Amino acid sequence: MRISPDAIVFFQWGPVSLNATIVFTWCVMALMVLGSWLVTRRLSVETRLSRWQNLLEVLVTGIRDEIREISGQDSWRYLPFVGTLFLFIAVSNLLSIVPGYEPPTGSLSTTAALAACVFVAVPLYGISQKGFSYFAQYVRPSVFMLPFNIMGELSRTLALAVRLFGNVMSGTMIVAILLAITPLIFPIVMQALGLLTGLIQAYIFAILAMVYIAAATRAQRQEKPANQQVKKGAWTNG
Amino acid sequence: MDNIGLIGTISIIASGLTIAIGSIGPALGEARALAQALSSIAQQPDEANTITRTLFVGLAMVESTAIYCFVVAIILIFANPFWEHVVSKAGG
Numbered sequence: 552m553r554i555s556p557d558a559i560v561f562f563q564w565g566p567v568s569l570n571a572t573i574v575f576t577w578c579v580m581a582l583m584v585l586g587s588w589l590v591t592r593r594l595s596v597e598t599r600l601s602r603w604q605n606l607l608e609v610l611v612t613g614i615r616d617e618i619r620e621i622s623g624q625d626s627w628r629y630l631p632f633v634g635t636l637f638l639f640i641a642v643s644n645l646l647s648i649v650p651g652y653e654p655p656t657g658s659l660s661t662t663a664a665l666a667a668c669v670f671v672a673v674p675l676y677g678i679s680q681k682g683f684s685y686f687a688q689y690v691r692p693s694v695f696m697l698p699f700n701i702m703g704e705l706s707r708t709l710a711l712a713v714r715l716f717g718n719v720m721s722g723t724m725i726v727a728i729l730l731a732i733t734p735l736i737f738p739i740v741m742q743a744l745g746l747l748t749g750l751i752q753a754y755i756f757a758i759l760a761m762v763y764i765a766a767a768t769r770a771q772r773q774e775k776p777a778n779q780q781v782k783k784g785a786w787t788n789g
Numbered sequence: 790m791d792n793i794g795l796i797g798t799i800s801i802i803a804s805g806l807t808i809a810i811g812s813i814g815p816a817l818g819e820a821r822a823l824a825q826a827l828s829s830i831a832q833q834p835d836e837a838n839t840i841t842r843t844l845f846v847g848l849a850m851v852e853s854t855a856i857y858c859f860v861v862a863i864i865l866i867f868a869n870p871f872w873e874h875v876v877s878k879a880g881g
Contacts, residue, residue: 553867554863554867554868620839620842621842710850710853713853713856713857713860714849714852714853714856716860717856717857717859717860718856720860720863721856721859721863724863751845752849754845755845755846755849758842758845758846759846759849762846
């Protein structure tokens with residue numbers, strides 16, 4: 552039994568191989584790009600709008616409101632990155648109802664790449680918001696915490712990758728095992744549960760990325776209003 | 790028992806123990822977090838959105854330990870490096 556779509560190889564040219572992960576990632580990318588291009592080709596600002604434009608507007612405003620609630624900042628800076636993460640993972644998980652499709656998020660390479668994007672994006676956002684005082688948070692309680700802060704940064708990246716991989720892979724594997732044991736109805740129930748898990752995992756991945764970015768960018772912003780509130784005595788009341 | 794049989798036996802037993810023991814802690818922790826969240830929602834239904842979101846994020850954090858155990862168990866069964874090493878040595 553194979554544990555990831557990396558093992559399905561379509562073509563092999565010398566060292567370059569084209570496996571199912573890459574092919575299905577391209578499929579998801581093409582579907583999303585083509586779909587959004589088709590929808591945004593004719594946008595309308597009137598009260599009558601096409602149902603697909605309505606769908607995209609609901610998605611974008613939903614993600615925007617969620618980001619604003621979590622980060623407490625303007626959402627335009629984070630919307631492209633976090634929204635893309637959410638949409639890509641959600642679409643690639645939800646498409647698993649299509650027969651013959653293997654979710655590319657069930658491969659550790661894909662999830663590791665996504666987690667590496669978050670790992671790079673957190674300091675980038677932090678530096679772009681706070682300048683080089685961003686690095687002060689690595690020595691925040693004392694300078695002895697520096698190695699632990701760096702280890703925490705690495706281990707949460709590993710956790711992001713392995714969590715998504717483990718959830719998606721376990722979903723497909725349980726369906727495969729059930730197909731061998733009770734092939735009649737039960738795999739469908741588990742596949743429906745897999746759809747729910749896939750959507751929740753996409754949500755959690757995007758939320759965690761947003762929480763990490765917010766933690767890297769917010770620390771300085773909170774100090775100013777906190778000082779003012781302490782002067783007014785609002786915080787002393789608990 | 791020869792080396793191949795020994796490695797196979799120990800791998801299977803170890804993977805079963807990994808997922809069995811490793812799922813106890815996260816199950817208890819998640820149940821506790823869920824119970825707390827439910828009682829908080831019952832007390833403050835207006836904050837249900839924030840509580841649910843924080844619950845999801847927290848559950849994902851707690852669950853990741855169980856996921857690690859699951860991945861280790863799967864690796865021990867389906868992609869065991871020791872098994873492959875011994876088999877390749879025995880084969881040639």
